[in-house]
Amino acid sequence: MAQKDFRLPPFRALLAFRAAAQHGRLVDAADALGVTESAISHQIRQLESLLKTRLFDRTGRRLALTETGERYLARLDPAIRELEAATRAVLPEDGHAVVRVTLPTSMAAIWLLPRLGAFEAANPDLDLQLVPTTRVVDLLRDQVDLAIRYGRGNWQDVEKTFLFDDNATPVAAPGLVPEGVEDIEAVLRQNRLIVIRTIPDEWREWSRARGLAPPDLSSALELDVTEQGLQVAEAGHGIAMGRAPYIEDRLARGTLVTPFGATGPSGAAYYLCHPTGHPLSAPARRVKRWLLEQAGIFTANRA
Template identity: 35%
Template structure:
């Protein structure tokens, strides 16, 4: 007689509890009660005849047997979920959920999307804009574009573009007749700030200009707002290459000085390794990379 396997609910409860080191957090992530998670874990332990967790005052910790079992459970669930996704895609449009930051959405992605959607009408694209890094383990997000150092070893990571930081201004502002040849000349213009004045302060110091000039000018909560204010001739903003690219290409902004600093972070395309080769994800990732390469070629930047 074949012994029945554990239920999917029990295996998912075990995986969630192991990842969160908490029955309570696992319950929240799975939309269940803490008692239900605890009950399913006890049933698994009774079935296997071993303890999967050590329960202590500081929370849960996997036992040696629990760590061994988790590797099998994660592999099995990952394969089942990938199989389900592959089969369900044949029955409905290929849904692609993408997470990006509001700045990246406004200044880079949204203006370009029409061409992608026209070329790939079978993809049902859904964009979620958030400043928080998505947790792929508990969300339905397929792919994200993150701003950071690229150090996410649990994910498949591809750099979208290198970036520099440099001043940008509208053609109208630069036609006002005020000489602008060196970073020190920026003191003659209003400076537009992104979140705080530290970024202009550090940039000016890098090029030997008086950093006290950064003590004035409006402060915007989003980089995109500072760039849009520069387009409207309200002052000079510090821009990152990716976010200013379309405005520079269209001539709405100019680089009044050649001076630039390497950006501390870059944009990266990330997704879980098990789904990195799915056709819809490969299509969108390749399109993103092609767009970034076109920007670099047209602007002569990195």
């Protein structure tokens, strides 16, 4: 009997399924693959149609794999990893080492990119690839060498090195808050506050550190990244939580002011991380040394 023709699914559909399963949201899968959310959705439906089964349960807020989807991912993920390894093994050497660094989107734009030109000029044999994102990247799965993370350092499966403290204070457009104000809690009640979704507790932590009651955030304006919050505050539409290194330039230009005084420690910090048990390559160690140097220069300039 002749063997029935068998058609493999399109590779893009397999990658879309794998990314959606790993990240749990179409928008994060699209961000990881550099395509649109609608493209991810279309490719997954194409795959489900070919396989004649549902791979995801879409009834909740996040994507959840069906039992079939879990079995499929368990067989598919190792196969894709092997394809990636096989491809890297046969690529010709071009003399350039590649080091991938992930970090918060706003930090990439404001802190690292202005420093990148000098690094590239001094290291022409090294290709430093940035992966800006608001999510916590799985370094091994996404093949990322180093990560700059913000928080209290309580991440699993990574070795971390302190970069610099997070110093924070509310910022606003000049004139929004009267000078010399004493009743800070009243000012916070009377003005719209700006909250960054990835740092939901920053107002509560700042208030607690200064002996104030946490402000009511029920009518706060919620935004995705720090840069958006600072832009809205600059326009006079509310009070944002400002932190180094994001506000230095705006304070120097006078587009933002600190109505309640200078920045102070928030309890969180920035750390440089890499996977536990996986020694850094020589190029990655070079990038790590440079990032630590830049953090030291930044801290010294703030003193």
